[in-house]
Amino acid sequence: MAVTTKDIARIAKVSQSTVSRCLNNSPLISEKTRQRVLKIANDLQFEFNASARSLSTNKTNTIGIIYPDDYMEFGVNLYFGSLHTQIREMLEKKNIDLIVAFKENRYTKTDTIRRLVSQKKVDALIIAISELEQESVEFLANSSIPYIFLHFYQQVPSLKSINQIYADHLYGGYIATEHLISLNHKKIVCLTSSDGHEYHLRRQGFKKALEKNNLKYSDNLFIYGDRSFESGYEIGYKEIDKIKEYTAIFVHTDMMAFGLIEALKEQNIKIPEDISVVGYDDIELANYFRPNLTTVHQPKEEIALLGTERLLELIESENKEKSKEVVVKPTLVIRKSTKEI
Amino acid sequence: MAVTTKDIARIAKVSQSTVSRCLNNSPLISEKTRQRVLKIANDLQFEFNASARSLSTNKTNTIGIIYPDDYMEFGVNLYFGSLHTQIREMLEKKNIDLIVAFKENRYTKTDTIRRLVSQKKVDALIIAISELEQESVEFLANSSIPYIFLHFYQQVPSLKSINQIYADHLYGGYIATEHLISLNHKKIVCLTSSDGHEYHLRRQGFKKALEKNNLKYSDNLFIYGDRSFESGYEIGYKEIDKIKEYTAIFVHTDMMAFGLIEALKEQNIKIPEDISVVGYDDIELANYFRPNLTTVHQPKEEIALLGTERLLELIESENKEKSKEVVVKPTLVIRKSTKEI
DNA sequence: CTGTTAGCGCGTTCAG
DNA sequence: CTGAACGCGCTAACAG
Numbered sequence: 001m002a003v004t005t006k007d008i009a010r011i012a013k014v015s016q017s018t019v020s021r022c023l024n025n026s027p028l029i030s031e032k033t034r035q036r037v038l039k040i041a042n043d044l045q046f047e048f049n050a051s052a053r054s055l056s057t058n059k060t061n062t063i064g065i066i067y068p069d070d071y072m073e074f075g076v077n078l079y080f081g082s083l084h085t086q087i088r089e090m091l092e093k094k095n096i097d098l099i100v101a102f103k104e105n106r107y108t109k110t111d112t113i114r115r116l117v118s119q120k121k122v123d124a125l126i127i128a129i130s131e132l133e134q135e136s137v138e139f140l141a142n143s144s145i146p147y148i149f150l151h152f153y154q155q156v157p158s159l160k161s162i163n164q165i166y167a168d169h170l171y172g173g174y175i176a177t178e179h180l181i182s183l184n185h186k187k188i189v190c191l192t193s194s195d196g197h198e199y200h201l202r203r204q205g206f207k208k209a210l211e212k213n214n215l216k217y218s219d220n221l222f223i224y225g226d227r228s229f230e231s232g233y234e235i236g237y238k239e240i241d242k243i244k245e246y247t248a249i250f251v252h253t254d255m256m257a258f259g260l261i262e263a264l265k266e267q268n269i270k271i272p273e274d275i276s277v278v279g280y281d282d283i284e285l286a287n288y289f290r291p292n293l294t295t296v297h298q299p300k301e302e303i304a305l306l307g308t309e310r311l312l313e314l315i316e317s318e319n320k321e322k323s324k325e326v327v328v329k330p331t332l333v334i335r336k337s338t339k340e341i
Numbered sequence: 342m343a344v345t346t347k348d349i350a351r352i353a354k355v356s357q358s359t360v361s362r363c364l365n366n367s368p369l370i371s372e373k374t375r376q377r378v379l380k381i382a383n384d385l386q387f388e389f390n391a392s393a394r395s396l397s398t399n400k401t402n403t404i405g406i407i408y409p410d411d412y413m414e415f416g417v418n419l420y421f422g423s424l425h426t427q428i429r430e431m432l433e434k435k436n437i438d439l440i441v442a443f444k445e446n447r448y449t450k451t452d453t454i455r456r457l458v459s460q461k462k463v464d465a466l467i468i469a470i471s472e473l474e475q476e477s478v479e480f481l482a483n484s485s486i487p488y489i490f491l492h493f494y495q496q497v498p499s500l501k502s503i504n505q506i507y508a509d510h511l512y513g514g515y516i517a518t519e520h521l522i523s524l525n526h527k528k529i530v531c532l533t534s535s536d537g538h539e540y541h542l543r544r545q546g547f548k549k550a551l552e553k554n555n556l557k558y559s560d561n562l563f564i565y566g567d568r569s570f571e572s573g574y575e576i577g578y579k580e581i582d583k584i585k586e587y588t589a590i591f592v593h594t595d596m597m598a599f600g601l602i603e604a605l606k607e608q609n610i611k612i613p614e615d616i617s618v619v620g621y622d623d624i625e626l627a628n629y630f631r632p633n634l635t636t637v638h639q640p641k642e643e644i645a646l647l648g649t650e651r652l653l654e655l656i657e658s659e660n661k662e663k664s665k666e667v668v669v670k671p672t673l674v675i676r677k678s679t680k681e682i
Numbered sequence: 683c684t685g686t687t688a689g690c691g692c693g694t695t696c697a698g
Numbered sequence: 699c700t701g702a703a704c705g706c707g708c709t710a711a712c713a714g
Contacts, residue, residue: 004692005691014699014700015701018700018701019692021693024693027450028699029401029700030701033699033700037691045455045459047459047462048460049692050395051395051692052692054392055392055393055690056692056705060392092446098440098442099438102684107434116438118387119388119389120343120390121391121403148369181697236584258629262631265631288600290603345706345707345708356685358687358708359684361710362684369683390706390708394707395708396707396708398690399706429688438713686713688711689708690707690708690709694703697700698699
């Protein structure tokens with residue numbers, strides 16, 4: 001049987017409330033009884049009953065994180081892995097547990113965010129998905145729970161502003177393209193994805209760079225894939241004629257870039273001699289594939305760090321009104337898949 | 342403010358316990374009041390307060406999973422990704438939340454398993470690490486909480502047996518080696534890891550296959566790395582002279598195999614023409630790297646499935662006495678990195 | 683079928 | 699400084 005404060009009280013011959021005070025470092029306790037009680041608690045390996053404590057303090061010491069449904073898909077997983085590491089690190093320091101979840105239960109079709117909050121299972125929520133129904137966003141905004149969006153960048157008109165931190169994808173698209181242009185490439189094509197607002201922004205960055213450099217822009221410059229290795233590979237064959245007309249290609253996910261490169265290699269097209277390739281994400285794999293991929297580094301560590309910091313601040317300060325948006329800039333990592341012409 | 346059963350009771354003009362009964366599908370409630378109460382609860386988007394409920398039922402509807410500390414390292418992450426997917430799937434059906442944790446808090450140096458159990462934060466525990474202090478194992482065995490070890494295969498002498506499910510690594514080592522032998526390879530070397538009991542077993546399987554086929558075995562046939570891509574790559578250079586003496590190499594992790602292959606390619610050694618390579622793990626990446634890797638498939642989906650199934654069974658049946666060990670066999674996936682000579 | 687009561691383990695007044 | 703008493707929200711006897 002688990003040991004309770006009552007048990008300790010009986011053994012120490014004090015009241016249960018005294019035990020509670022000792023264990024919570026209340027100042028109004030004599031040093032002597034504190035020592036005695038602490039010793040007993042220690043000997044018995046006492047731990048508070050989390051439910052009871054939560055019930056009376058209204059704090060669970062648990063936070064929830066909502067991951068995208070395709071979290072476990074290859075590539076996505078890689079992307080979030082390092083984010084998760086950062087978050088873990090910070091929570092560990094505060095001894096906060098982490099419930100991982102997805103926005104919807106696929107069987108019962110219930111909204112997990114709403115459930116976790118309403119059930120008071122978590123003290124705060126990290127939303128690590130980039131798209132969320134307005135309804136859920138409003139629910140959160142109207143609830144009293146602290147939350148932070150990582151990777152969210154859509155305005156919800158009915159709300160002034162929400163706590164969020166995200167990368168500047170337009171800028172990422174811009175610097176990738178600028179890099180190619182600086183290497184004298186003038187014929188640049190783009191492999192992107194039709195779903196996901198971030199890809200839209202990356203396309204805009206691409207366009208902006210072209211226009212700034214007086215290169216001709218057209219919607220025709222986009223080839224659409226689904227972000228996966230397989231998709232890149234397939235397009236490397238299907239669209240080979242089109243791709244051959246260009247000297248450089250900007251691919252909107254590293255995984256697609258790897259697939260594409262593989263297909264091109266198989267068709268005896270050399271990277272970067274025949275065509276330069278820039279990826280996006282900078283997943284760890286970019287170091288392993290040959291040629292090492294030049295890519296846009298997503299500042300995931302920074303996002304996780306700043307986001308979690310902010311969240312902990314919100315939890316502790318009870319000062320939930322001030323909402324804050326932070327935009328962080330991606331950077332370009334130049335490796336071996338791009339070359340001057 | 343959150344709505345409680347008391348609020349509903351007030352509105353419905355019944356007692357709080359009636360509300361509780363309705364919401365818990367108690368048979369002793371008239372259809373009429375049930376409908377009325379349910380409607381109100383629904384309109385108010387009522388959810389039970391998890392802490393209060395746990396406190397009185399002694400169930401949290403949350404289970405914990407303990408991952409290895411290097412979870413986020415590349416490769417390990419990949420390995421556990423698909424395991425996680427399976428687990429999620431099953432828990433979702435039962436509407437059980439998942440707390441992910443590591444066995445020790447690196448800051449406070451406290452034992453997470455003990456804490457989660459003692460605090461009663463979880464109803465059950467999945468231990469997805471392959472090594473654990475005997476002390477913790479005993480703690481679990483003596484606690485009344487259901488738990489299951491995935492990937493554990495060490496006997497704890499003081500205990501009769503524990504709930505565990507694991508892959509047969511000796512067999513895995515055996516079939517990989519047998520495959521090479523069946524392709525007429527007689528000079529086979531092995532790239533393994535010194536830490537981790539599973540690698541020891543894989544080496545034993547290797548030895549067994551050699552001996553069964555009357556091939557000379559010696560401890561000299563082992564090269565030791567640290568399981569990473571980098572390690573495989575480095576060894577591909579450092580040990581090149583040794584490796585060249587063999588026609589096949591059995592590498593104990595896919596990631597090391599990829600690193601090794603890369604290094605060999607750079608030295609103009611062709612796979613599989615010059616040397617056949619068999620990996621171990623069958624991570625998804627094995628489909629992407631060229632040549633596609635022949636490897637031993639870890640039955641991770643099966644482990645996750647059987648393990649979680651068993652755990653849910655334990656939770657529901659309260660029948661925790663019967664412990665059970667399940668061993669699952671890995672299989673060989675033949676791709677392009679091995680060749681007959 | 684329904685209401686009343688006690689209790690889960692802990693924090694927190696309120697007295698002393 | 700300490701103890702008695704109450705409440706957090708819910709389930710589970712026990713009476714009717």
